[in-house]
Amino acid sequence: MEARPLDPLVATTVGAWAVALFAVALRARTTAPLEYLLAGRRLTTPAFVATLVATWYGGVLGVGEFSYRFGISNWIVFGVPYYVAALIFALLLARRARRSEALSIPDQLRTAYGPAAARVGAVLVLAMAVPAAYVLMLGELGGIYLGLPLPTALLGAVAFLVAYAVAGGFRAVVHTNAVQLVFMYAAFALLLPAALVATGGFAGLWAGLPAASRAWDGGLGVQAIAVWYFIALQTLVEPTFYQRCYAAASPQVARRGILISIVFWVVFDFLTTFSGLAARVLLPHLANPVLAYPELGRLVLPPLANALFAVGLFATVMSTAHSYLFLAAATIGHDVAPALARRVDQRHCTMAGLVLAGGAAVALALALRSVVAIWHDVGSVVTAALLLPLALAHAPPRWRFGPRSAPVAMVAAGVVALGWVLARTPEGGYPLGLEPIFPALAVSALAWVVSRLRRNG
Numbered sequence: 001m002e003a004r005p006l007d008p009l010v011a012t013t014v015g016a017w018a019v020a021l022f023a024v025a026l027r028a029r030t031t032a033p034l035e036y037l038l039a040g041r042r043l044t045t046p047a048f049v050a051t052l053v054a055t056w057y058g059g060v061l062g063v064g065e066f067s068y069r070f071g072i073s074n075w076i077v078f079g080v081p082y083y084v085a086a087l088i089f090a091l092l093l094a095r096r097a098r099r100s101e102a103l104s105i106p107d108q109l110r111t112a113y114g115p116a117a118a119r120v121g122a123v124l125v126l127a128m129a130v131p132a133a134y135v136l137m138l139g140e141l142g143g144i145y146l147g148l149p150l151p152t153a154l155l156g157a158v159a160f161l162v163a164y165a166v167a168g169g170f171r172a173v174v175h176t177n178a179v180q181l182v183f184m185y186a187a188f189a190l191l192l193p194a195a196l197v198a199t200g201g202f203a204g205l206w207a208g209l210p211a212a213s214r215a216w217d218g219g220l221g222v223q224a225i226a227v228w229y230f231i232a233l234q235t236l237v238e239p240t241f242y243q244r245c246y247a248a249a250s251p252q253v254a255r256r257g258i259l260i261s262i263v264f265w266v267v268f269d270f271l272t273t274f275s276g277l278a279a280r281v282l283l284p285h286l287a288n289p290v291l292a293y294p295e296l297g298r299l300v301l302p303p304l305a306n307a308l309f310a311v312g313l314f315a316t317v318m319s320t321a322h323s324y325l326f327l328a329a330a331t332i333g334h335d336v337a338p339a340l341a342r343r344v345d346q347r348h349c350t351m352a353g354l355v356l357a358g359g360a361a362v363a364l365a366l367a368l369r370s371v372v373a374i375w376h377d378v379g380s381v382v383t384a385a386l387l388l389p390l391a392l393a394h395a396p397p398r399w400r401f402g403p404r405s406a407p408v409a410m411v412a413a414g415v416v417a418l419g420w421v422l423a424r425t426p427e428g429g430y431p432l433g434l435e436p437i438f439p440a441l442a443v444s445a446l447a448w449v450v451s452r453l454r455r456n457g
Helices: 008-027 033-041 045-055 060-070 073-078 080-099 105-113 115-129 132-146 150-199 201-208 222-237 239-247 251-282 289-300 303-340 346-368 371-392 405-422 437-456
Strands: none
Touching: 008 132, 008 150, 008 303, 033 150, 033 239, 033 303, 033 346, 045 150, 045 239, 045 251, 045 303, 060 073, 060 132, 060 251, 060 289, 060 303, 060 371, 073 080, 073 222, 073 251, 080 222, 080 239, 080 251, 105 115, 105 239, 105 303, 105 371, 105 405, 115 239, 115 303, 115 371, 115 405, 132 150, 132 289, 132 303, 132 346, 132 371, 150 201, 150 239, 150 251, 150 289, 150 303, 150 346, 201 251, 222 371, 222 437, 239 251, 239 303, 251 289, 289 303, 303 346, 346 371, 371 405, 371 437, 405 437
């Protein structure tokens, strides 16, 4: 995506927001290890909801593109399956995760299966946590609003993320997420009403849409929709969900916080989906649908409101990028470094992990340059590898994998999924016409059956 000319008003507004955000992070500064990693495990329900809601919605440009191209099916693809998965997590896993003594997913796997499973789990969590997709979106926003070339925007965004993550650790994540939550909702509360005025209300908006945009599947077909219901199962192994449950003040806070968060996500999906539909009506010949929200903002909002909307887009992506970057760093500091050396300072290793994870995010963003591809490919591999072993880690021992079978199942499922991804044709087809997650989950399930037979035999 080519950089656009600098908008001075937007640049000034975004700069003021960045300074305020950094000040909030500095106020959260702490040195105690547990405070730095999990905010002392004292998150109240409001703080839990604010940080989880803000973290789980960073793909805003991708949502705008999908809504523009495939209409109301955006809600069916990127909304409903994730509500269902989050509900399952809240009802079945949230309280169990908080009752455990684990501080991370690898800790949970170590308790259930031993150190080998924990090491494999640490690699998988790290792969999922490196925020390449969200750093890429920040780079694109830097080009759209600040006139920066993509490499410069990526490096600048990561440098800022690392700087204020170092300052306060997970407590800084929580405090800044609360600020960013306000901006992300305010942004679309400005945009959608203005867009509806321009389209003649909801009736005019709906009437102006192409037939495919009003179809439940957006013309994609059943399998293309169904695969996202399996990819959404990554919520059950989502490290940021577990991290916040481990940090909650109680098991009740963890469960209640997720249930309340689902309501917030429904509201935000309403705002973003219909804003994307409005862009389809008002900008029918938009060459690059990734620009659906920025171009709609320029069209229907006055300059100052558009500048505030730009801040809201940055806040939406930044909150997720920051959360995942710190998660990746915490995985390095808490799970990877101690496995490589006996005596390590976890806090210092986490700080070093911020730089390493940030560099990896920039490299992957420049290499792949597709947000949806990163979501799809990484989600397919990690979800297939972790889903059954991690879900069963909470079950009674008789239902779990054996200690030796768990790491084998994770590696085998991950390799199958990765192989399927690499075997993709230039046209986007997969071997046997199957999405990678399906054969990989089948391998994981087969490994569980074999493990059960051996233990019972």
